[in-house]
Amino acid sequence: MTNPILRIENVSKRFTRMPGLAERLVGRLTGGGKPVVVHALTDVSLEVAQGEVLGIVGESGCGKSTLGRVVAGIYAPSDGRVTLHGKPIAREHSGNIDKLTTQVQMIHQDPFASLNPRMKVGETLAEGPRYHKIIPSRDVQARMRALLEKVGLEGAYADRFPHQFSGGQRQRVAIARALAMEPEVLVLDEAVASLDVSIQAQVLNLFMDLRRDLGLTALFISHDLSVVRHVCDRVAIMYLGRLVELAPADQLYADPKHPYTSALFASVPTVGTGKRVFEAIKGEIPSPINPPPGCAFHPRCPLAGPRCRMEVPRLTWAGVGRQVACHLNDGGVDSKGAPA
Amino acid sequence: MTAALELKGLTTRFQTRTGHVTAVNDVSFAVQKGRILGLVGESGSGKSVTGFSILGLIAPPGEVCAGEVLVDGVDLRQLREEEMRKMRGRKVAMVFQDPMMTLNPVLRVGDQMAMAVRVHRAMSKPAAFEEARKALDAVGIPAAAERLRAYPHQLSGGMRQRVAIAMALLHSPSVIIADEATTALDVSIQGQILAEVRKLCDQTGTAIVWITHDLAVVSSLADDICVMYAGRIVERGTAQQVIDYPRHPYTRGLLDSIPARHAPGTPLPQIPGSTPQLSRLPTGCPFRPRCPKASDICATPPPTHAIDGQTVLCHHPLERS
Numbered sequence: 127m128t129n130p131i132l133r134i135e136n137v138s139k140r141f142t143r144m145p146g147l148a149e150r151l152v153g154r155l156t157g158g159g160k161p162v163v164v165h166a167l168t169d170v171s172l173e174v175a176q177g178e179v180l181g182i183v184g185e186s187g188c189g190k191s192t193l194g195r196v197v198a199g200i201y202a203p204s205d206g207r208v209t210l211h212g213k214p215i216a217r218e219h220s221g222n223i224d225k226l227t228t229q230v231q232m233i234h235q236d237p238f239a240s241l242n243p244r245m246k247v248g249e250t251l252a253e254g255p256r257y258h259k260i261i262p263s264r265d266v267q268a269r270m271r272a273l274l275e276k277v278g279l280e281g282a283y284a285d286r287f288p289h290q291f292s293g294g295q296r297q298r299v300a301i302a303r304a305l306a307m308e309p310e311v312l313v314l315d316e317a318v319a320s321l322d323v324s325i326q327a328q329v330l331n332l333f334m335d336l337r338r339d340l341g342l343t344a345l346f347i348s349h350d351l352s353v354v355r356h357v358c359d360r361v362a363i364m365y366l367g368r369l370v371e372l373a374p375a376d377q378l379y380a381d382p383k384h385p386y387t388s389a390l391f392a393s394v395p396t397v398g399t400g401k402r403v404f405e406a407i408k409g410e411i412p413s414p415i416n417p418p419p420g421c422a423f424h425p426r427c428p429l430a431g432p433r434c435r436m437e438v439p440r441l442t443w444a445g446v447g448r449q450v451a452c453h454l455n456d457g458g459v460d461s462k463g464a465p466a
Numbered sequence: 467m468t469a470a471l472e473l474k475g476l477t478t479r480f481q482t483r484t485g486h487v488t489a490v491n492d493v494s495f496a497v498q499k500g501r502i503l504g505l506v507g508e509s510g511s512g513k514s515v516t517g518f519s520i521l522g523l524i525a526p527p528g529e530v531c532a533g534e535v536l537v538d539g540v541d542l543r544q545l546r547e548e549e550m551r552k553m554r555g556r557k558v559a560m561v562f563q564d565p566m567m568t569l570n571p572v573l574r575v576g577d578q579m580a581m582a583v584r585v586h587r588a589m590s591k592p593a594a595f596e597e598a599r600k601a602l603d604a605v606g607i608p609a610a611a612e613r614l615r616a617y618p619h620q621l622s623g624g625m626r627q628r629v630a631i632a633m634a635l636l637h638s639p640s641v642i643i644a645d646e647a648t649t650a651l652d653v654s655i656q657g658q659i660l661a662e663v664r665k666l667c668d669q670t671g672t673a674i675v676w677i678t679h680d681l682a683v684v685s686s687l688a689d690d691i692c693v694m695y696a697g698r699i700v701e702r703g704t705a706q707q708v709i710d711y712p713r714h715p716y717t718r719g720l721l722d723s724i725p726a727r728h729a730p731g732t733p734l735p736q737i738p739g740s741t742p743q744l745s746r747l748p749t750g751c752p753f754r755p756r757c758p759k760a761s762d763i764c765a766t767p768p769p770t771h772a773i774d775g776q777t778v779l780c781h782h783p784l785e786r787s
Contacts, residue, residue: 396682
């Protein structure tokens, strides 16, 4: 990797729910009532280069949003660390949280929930830069108008409230708010998922334009494989809190190495007639509270062998710039052979 | 042959402070037995209101004000409310995006399914439970007998949606309306359910109206496709006609804006503007302000063109290339 600016090193994130009083009392009698631990992220390591857009793909419960929030400094990792230019992203309760977290900005899925309905969008945009003194206060108004124009809205819209905008326009405002902080890294969490098809293309085009003009570095979190292919340089596939495959986008789509990645591609409906059969993945996504032993995908994997039930596969190299966590890739065993 | 479901000129409007808003405007289509019709549109296009109108579930300030809803040749709009209640679930059933709209959270799955069976058929409780078990089997739920004893919250989202589909199937209805039934599910679970739906439709002969915003889902699942915009059906044809040879500029724009159809990183063709508000529609063609082919004549109501059963509501339909 040339010049990675963002490093995610062995990051794990666990959420613990303590039992309530009633559960503890019942627990005394039944032996239950212990804290419930959700393993949202387990030992995830990634590097993102300057100007790169890294796609994070997976189904619900795979930890992709948790990863985005750890990178944005919203959650502190339980283990491991995230660094930007070698300096750790702020941890909760630490003194320097203010300075560091402004360098990573997040754009959320639902622009109806992420904008304050009682603030004019101009005020929403100005709040962060003003607080962090990123822009001299006499320039704020002009800068906000320029930002609105940059995301394809009119400068005069600064005096409007969010309810006066459509969904696509609100998402443009959310993007402008993130850019107002002059971030080094953007985290987009399902940023186009709630938009109508015709509006989604507008916002994707805007993102690609901004990326070209500003040289943005971004984590693009999405469940939509075709959108990810369109805008990302590399793609990480996650399953139940772990990274299972990492590859340049063109290679991943042409030749997926992990059985989960292949199965995911096979179950996505594509526009085009004639395709009638869904090669569906069997079974359900297991609970992250009680993940299966060994490879988390083994209960649903058509190629699983005895070793897959016992041993967690490590992320290993599978070509130039490609990594995959699957026993089938181990020790030169080809993807069609049985696991060693 | 009588169609399982036929709509003729269905029109539904809502009274608002500023006047009437026509959410469904002169909608006509037919679905034959054993076929799946994909009803596609963006938010506010009227696709869900069409579904609710078919089942007679429009409450004031809304009103179905014109048209016929023929199920096996019987016009549901002529029925009294108590007759209509006998049709719902037995002849026409609905599956919603959120299965918790269908399921009662405080009843076991088996109890509520047996209740749904016994509403329409005189049957002992054990026999009704057996019917429920068979329905769960049919939608691919493993260990169906055990699931009958579960409460909805003990099931995953995908399982709940399967239960909702199983409930819709209980009386082998002529028509099932599915409104964004897989939209909230993960792709791997969606794939499983779409495969089951296709199989059930072929086996039971139930006609299905699959309402969705997702063109990829309908193009893989549906036999026929209707595209809605601002309350009107702007294009109608077989799935192949609509996907491969769209003739309405809006359908064409929707298909062109799909990222998978373009080389990665290239600018996507986009439809300008935003989805219209029904209270502020322009005169004539509602797509006019966003349409690349719009001309002066588009301010007048668009005519219907039909070739080989593919109909399009437009002054400037695209050539079939």
